[in-house]
Amino acid sequence: MRIGVLCSGGDSPGMNAAIRGAVLRGVEVHGFEMVGFMDGWRGFHEDDRVPLDRAAVRGISPLGGVILGTSRVQPFLSGRGDEADIQAIRDRVEEYGVDAFLLIGGNGTQTVAQLLTEHGIPAIGLPKTIDNDLSGTDYTFGFDTAVSIASEAIDRLRTTGDSHRRCMVLEVMGRDVGWIALHAGMAGGAQVTLVPEFPESIEQISEWVLSVRDRGRSSLVVVAEGFRLAGDEAQTTRDGLDGFGRKRLGGVAEVLAPLIEQRTGIETRATVLGHVQRGGSPTAFDRVLATRTGIAAADAAEAGQWGTMAGLRGDRIAMVPLAEAVGHLKTVPEARYEEARLNFG
Amino acid sequence: MRIGVLCSGGDSPGMNAAIRGAVLRGVEVHGFEMVGFMDGWRGFHEDDRVPLDRAAVRGISPLGGVILGTSRVQPFLSGRGDEADIQAIRDRVEEYGVDAFLLIGGNGTQTVAQLLTEHGIPAIGLPKTIDNDLSGTDYTFGFDTAVSIASEAIDRLRTTGDSHRRCMVLEVMGRDVGWIALHAGMAGGAQVTLVPEFPESIEQISEWVLSVRDRGRSSLVVVAEGFRLAGDEAQTTRDGLDGFGRKRLGGVAEVLAPLIEQRTGIETRATVLGHVQRGGSPTAFDRVLATRTGIAAADAAEAGQWGTMAGLRGDRIAMVPLAEAVGHLKTVPEARYEEARLNFG
Amino acid sequence: MRIGVLCSGGDSPGMNAAIRGAVLRGVEVHGFEMVGFMDGWRGFHEDDRVPLDRAAVRGISPLGGVILGTSRVQPFLSGRGDEADIQAIRDRVEEYGVDAFLLIGGNGTQTVAQLLTEHGIPAIGLPKTIDNDLSGTDYTFGFDTAVSIASEAIDRLRTTGDSHRRCMVLEVMGRDVGWIALHAGMAGGAQVTLVPEFPESIEQISEWVLSVRDRGRSSLVVVAEGFRLAGDEAQTTRDGLDGFGRKRLGGVAEVLAPLIEQRTGIETRATVLGHVQRGGSPTAFDRVLATRTGIAAADAAEAGQWGTMAGLRGDRIAMVPLAEAVGHLKTVPEARYEEARLNFG
Amino acid sequence: MRIGVLCSGGDSPGMNAAIRGAVLRGVEVHGFEMVGFMDGWRGFHEDDRVPLDRAAVRGISPLGGVILGTSRVQPFLSGRGDEADIQAIRDRVEEYGVDAFLLIGGNGTQTVAQLLTEHGIPAIGLPKTIDNDLSGTDYTFGFDTAVSIASEAIDRLRTTGDSHRRCMVLEVMGRDVGWIALHAGMAGGAQVTLVPEFPESIEQISEWVLSVRDRGRSSLVVVAEGFRLAGDEAQTTRDGLDGFGRKRLGGVAEVLAPLIEQRTGIETRATVLGHVQRGGSPTAFDRVLATRTGIAAADAAEAGQWGTMAGLRGDRIAMVPLAEAVGHLKTVPEARYEEARLNFG
Secondary structure, eight states: OEEEEEEBSSOOTTHHHHHHHHHIIIIIISOOEEEEETTTHHHHHTTOEEEOSTGGGTTOTTOSSOTTOOBOOOSSTTSSOOHHHHHHHHHHHHHHTOOEEEEEESHHHHHHHHHHHHTTOOEEEEEBOTTOOBTTSSOOBTHHHHHHHHHHHHHHHHHHHHHHTOEEEEEESOSSOOHHHHHHHHHHTOSEEEOTTSOOOHHHHHHHHHHHHHTTOOOEEEEETTOOOTTOTTOHHHHTBOTTSOBOSSOHHHHHHHHHHHHHOOOEEEEEOGGGGGOSSOOHHHHHHHHHHHHHHHHHHHHTOTTEEEEEETTEEEEEEHHHHSSSBOOOOHHHHHHHHTTOO | OEEEEEEBSSOOTTHHHHHHHHHIIIIIISOOEEEEETTTHHHHHTTOEEEOSGGGGTTOTTOSSOTTOOBOOOSSTTSSOOHHHHHHHHHHHHHHTOOEEEEEESHHHHHHHHHHHHTTOOEEEEEBOTTOOBTTSSOOBTHHHHHHHHHHHHHHHHHHHHHHTOEEEEEESOSSOOHHHHHHHHHHTOSEEEOTTSOOOHHHHHHHHHHHHHTTOOOEEEEETTOOOTTOTTOHHHHTBOTTSOBOSSOHHHHHHHHHHHHHOOOEEEEEOGGGGGOSSOOHHHHHHHHHHHHHHHHHHHHTOTTEEEEEETTEEEEEEHHHHSSSBOOOOHHHHHHHHTTOO | OEEEEEEBSSOOTTHHHHHHHHHIIIIIISOOEEEEETTTHHHHHTTOEEEOSTGGGTTOTTOSSOTTOOBOOOSSTTSSOOHHHHHHHHHHHHHHTOOEEEEEESHHHHHHHHHHHHTTOOEEEEEBOTTOOBTTSSOOBTHHHHHHHHHHHHHHHHHHHHHHTOEEEEEESOSSOOHHHHHHHHHHTOSEEEOTTSOOOHHHHHHHHHHHHHTTOOOEEEEETTOOOTTOTTOHHHHTBOTTSOBOSSOHHHHHHHHHHHHHOOOEEEEEOGGGGGOSSOOHHHHHHHHHHHHHHHHHHHTTOTTEEEEEETTEEEEEEHHHHSSSBOOOOHHHHHHHHTTOO | OEEEEEEBSSOOTTHHHHHHHHHIIIIIISOOEEEEETTTHHHHHTTOEEEOSTGGGTTOTTOSSOTTOOBOOOSSTTSSOOHHHHHHHHHHHHHHTOOEEEEEESHHHHHHHHHHHHTTOOEEEEEBOTTOOBTTSSOOBTHHHHHHHHHHHHHHHHHHHHHHTOEEEEEESOSSOOHHHHHHHHHHTOSEEEOTTSOOOHHHHHHHHHHHHHTTOOOEEEEETTOOOTTOTTOHHHHTBOTTSOBOSSOHHHHHHHHHHHHHOOOEEEEEOGGGGGOSSOOHHHHHHHHHHHHHHHHHHHTTOTTEEEEEETTEEEEEEHHHHSSSBOOOOHHHHHHHHTTOO
C-alpha cells in the first residue's frame, strides 16, 4: 500500500512526531510505502513529493515546525468541493499511485478527509490544532505546548506587574474558543481569564481588578484573541477596531488595557504573545501524543478504518468516525469557566 | 465543616496547586474551614497545624515542593493499622475538631484514606505520584513534570552521544513501573527503553545498540531504575549489587553501561537523573491537573462523597471509589511497550 | 552605618540577587544596618521602609521582579534637582537616620547617585538595565535574561517561518540602543538585525529577505523598538505613526512587516515581544553578576568609595567613578554591527 | 588560503556557533576555502574531511554537540610530540593542501596549536571548555550553559529538600577547578559550595549544615567532582574509593552524603548531574561568545596572527599569544571563594 501524507493549516508543535510515528509504524511494521507532499495541498497539486522512510524521520520529534511544510492552500481547486474538484484529486491520486491519505490538520482538514473517503478516496485524519477546538478527542497535539508557552509568559509578566503594581494584560491565541486562555490562566493563577465563550463587561472586569488591588495584589488578565466585551455588538474588541470602525493592528489586549486603566486608575500594560505560541520544540506531552497519534493512524490504515480520526480518549488513542468529530467546535463549557472564576477578583 | 489537609510520601510537582484549588473552592465557595498538617502525619501526631485560607495559598501554584511539607511518617503508630491505631487517630481528630480529611499521596495514602473512611473518619484522596502507577486515573500530577525533565535530559545527552559516537544510558525514576521511561523515551526518540515490566537480556540490548551503530547513529538508552536483566534472578541489575552481592551506590544505569560497552565495543556512559526529576516548578499540565483535582476534591467533600479519589478521566475529573483505585499498580501494558519498541535497534 | 537601598526605573531580572548580595555582605560582614525603601523614591518620600537583613533576603535570587518594588517616581519633588530638592532629601535622610544610599537603577538613577554624593549625601550606584546601555560596565544585569528570552522567541518563530515559508519579524526592546537585538539576533542566527544605531532602507531590507529566499530559506528579522528606516525623518517607523501622523498602538515590527510583504511578495508576520522580556526568573549569569554587584557595592560602602558604581570589567567587579559612567549611552559600535551583518541576506 | 578546522576533547555547547562564525567570516568575507576534519584528529589521521561553506553551517548555532564530531584521539601518533610526530602532521598537511589550522579545544589543544605554530604549521586556537579553566580569556564558551543547567538543577533540588527537610548534595563537573560549582552555587543560593581549590573538613561542612537547620532551612550543598575533604591524603573523596581503596562508581557526592547524614542526623541525598551538563542547546550567551570567537579567529587568520588564541576580554574578543594562555589552569581565587562563603552555614 502506498500512502500519501500531508499537513494543512497552521503549524502546530508535534507534527514532526506524528509523521515519524506514522512512518516508523507504517513502513517498518506494516510494510507501507509512504510519501509526503510538501507544503500541504500545494505539493499535491504541483507534484512536489518526498519519500518518507526511516531515514527521513530520523531525530525529528524534538523539532518544531514540520519537515513537510504546511500551507493553507485548498485541496479543491474551485474552492467548492464539487464533483469536478473531487475528480481532479482522483486523477492526481491515480497519477501518483497513492492508495490512501493520512491528513494532518484541524477541523477543515478533517472535513476534507471525510469528504474524500465518502468519494472513494480513503483517508484517515490526524487532528492537530493548538486551539484544542476539535471534537472527538480529549486534546490535540500542539495545545500543551501553546499552553506551556503562555503559562511561562504569565510567570514572567507577573513579576513585572508585582514590582510596578501594574495590571498586566496578556493576549493569547484562540479566535473562537478559549482553551489556551483557560488552561494557561489556571496554570499561572491569572486573576481574570477572558474567553470568547463568555463575554464580560468592562465594568465587571474593572471590578475584579480593583478587588485584587484591595487584597494587595496586582492583576494578571489573560484574554483569548476572540474575546469580546459583553454588549459589544460591533465586536470592536474582538476585531480591534478603533472608534471609527477602522481595523487596527494589534489585538484585543491593546483595546482592553487602556479601558481598564481608565476605569481603575491602575497603570495597565498589554502584551500580545502571537506566533511565539505555535513554534519551537514541542513539550514531552505533545511529542508523546503526536507519536501515538501517528502510530494509531498507521494501524488504522492497515486495518482499513477509513474515514476515522485518531483521537485521544483518556490514556488511549481511539479511532473516531470523522462524522462525529467534524462540524462543531469544542468550546469551553460553563463548568470549566466556573473553575477558572474561582480566582477572579 | 472543618477539613484537614495533609501530604504524605515523596514530593510531586503540583501539590501546591492541588492545595490551592481545594482551598479556594472549599473556603470561598463551600464555606469550609480548612487546616493543614505540617510534614504529613508528623504534623498530625504532633499537633503542628496551619490555617489554610486564600492568603495562605496565594501565588503557590508555580512553586515546586509543597508549602505544608511532606514526610513518610506513618499514620498508624503501631504500623499495623489495627483498632488501637484507628482509635488514636479518632481521638486526635476529635481533639482538633476536624470533620474530614483531604489526603494527598500515592498508593499507600489512598489505602489509608479508604481505611479511615471505613472506620467512620471521612476522607477523600488526591492521587499524587511522579511514577503514574495509580489505578483509577489516567495520569497523576507530577508525572508530566518528571517526564518533561527526563525528556530534556535525553535531548541534552543525545548531542554529546552523537558528537562522541558514544552510547548514553540515562536512568530515570520508576522502581516498579516504567511510565516515566516509556514516555520520556518516546518523547526523546530513545533507541532503547527498558522498563521493569519487560526484562530484556544484555545480548538483546547490545544487539539493538549495534544495529543503531550500523545505521550510523549513536544509541540513547533510557532505563527505569527498577529494570532488571532477563534471567537475572539475583536482581543484581535492579538492586545495584556488585559481583559479591554487596549493595553498591549508584543505580542500574551504572551496571548496564559497562556491560554494553564490553559487549559492543562502543564507549558507553551512564547518567542517573535522580532527585532532579521530582522537584522544581510544575509544568502547566500538572498545574492544571492538580488545581482541578483540588477543586473536585472540595466539591466531593461538600457532596459527602467520602471514600473516593479525584481521578482524571479523559478531560474530566471523576470521583472514583477508592476500593477500585487502591491495591494494584498500574503497569505499562504490552501494547504501549510495543509502540516504544518501534524505535528499538 | 545605616544604609538605605532603593530601586528605581523599570524592573530588571537580577535586582533581588543584587539586594541579597549587598545585604549578606553589608549586614553579616560589615555590620551595617540596612533598610529598603518600597517602590523606589515613593517609599522614600512617604516613609515606607522595611528592614533588610538575612531573613528578608532569604531565597530571593531566583525570583523575578524585586521584593522592594520599583517605580519611576522622581527623587526631586520639583523635578529640577535644585537646592530645595536636595534639601528635602537631606531632611528625610536625617529623619530616617540613613548614612548612605545604595541606588539600583539605570542611567538616570546613576546620575542621581552622583548628584547626591556631590551634595554630601553619600551614594553608590548598582547599574541595572535590560538595555545594556550604561557606560562604565561591560554588561548590566538583566540584559542576559532579556537576550535569552528574545533568543528563545527567535528559535520558536523560526520553525513557524520555515514551515510556512514566511518572513517573521520580531520586535525586541531597545528604544535607543540595539544591544538586545544584536545579541539575540546573533544567538538565533537572524538573517536581518535592525538597530537604532544603523538605519537601513526598506529597499535594502527587502533585498536581504529576497536573497535569503533565493537560498531556499525563510527570513527571521529582529528589530529593536527604536529602529527607524533610513530617510524616515518623520520617524514614523520608530514612533509607530500611521499615515496621518496619529500614534498607533503596536510597534515598529507592525510597520515593517506589511512593507516587507508588499515589496517582496513574501507573506510576513510581526511579533512584538514586549514585557515578557523583562520579567521572570533571571538567568544564572544575571544572578551571579547581580550578586557580585551587590557584594562589591557593600564593600565600597565599607571603604567609603562614594560616588562610584559597581561595574563589570572582564571577570572582576570594579568600582567606577560615576562621573565616567553617566551621561552618555553605550551604543552598538560599527564593528559589532558588521559582525551581525555576516548573516544578512 | 585553505584552512582546516577540527575539534578536540569533550564537547562543549557553542562549538557549532564557533564553527559557523569562523566559516561565515572566513569564506564569505576573507575568501578562504575551509575544510573540517571529522571527530578531531581521527579525521585528520584518516583523511575524513568535509567542506565547510555557508550551506554546511546553516542553522547550526542553536544545536548542541558539534557537526564535526569530536574525540580524544591525539594529534601525535607516538604520543610524545617529537619531531617524527610533527613531520607526520606536516606530511598530511601538505597532502591535504591545508595552509593553516583553526583548533577548537581546551588546554591540551591550545598547547598543540602553539607547538604546531612553532614548528611552522600555522595555527590559531579557539578556547572551549565547560570547566572555564583556561587562562587568557575571561570565560570559555560552554561554561555558561553548564552553569545554567547546574543552577536549574539546584532550583529543582531545593524544593524537594525544603519539602522533606533534607540536605541535598549536588555534584557538578570540575575535576581540577571549581568554577561551575562556584557560579551555580551563587546563582542557586547554595548554603555550601565545595571546590577542589579549597578543601574543607567534614566537621566544618556538618557545622554549616547544622547551622542552616538552626535557621529553619534545608541545606543545598554543591560540590565539584574534584573536591576532596581536608586532610584526606588518600583522596578517597575525590576518587570515590570505598573503605578498602577500591574504586567505586559514582562520585564525591555519594561519599559526602552519608558522611553528612551520619554527623548531622539530617537525612541527606546525593545527585550526580553528570553528562547532562555538557549537552543540549547552548545558552544565548554561549552562542554569542562562540560566534564572536569564530569570527575573531577567521580575522586573525587573515591577519596572519598565528600562535594566538581568541580570548574574551571584557566585552571584546582579543587575540592572546598562546604562550600566555597555555600551561597553567585558571583556578578559583580566594576572593571569589570568600564571596560564595557569604551564604555558608
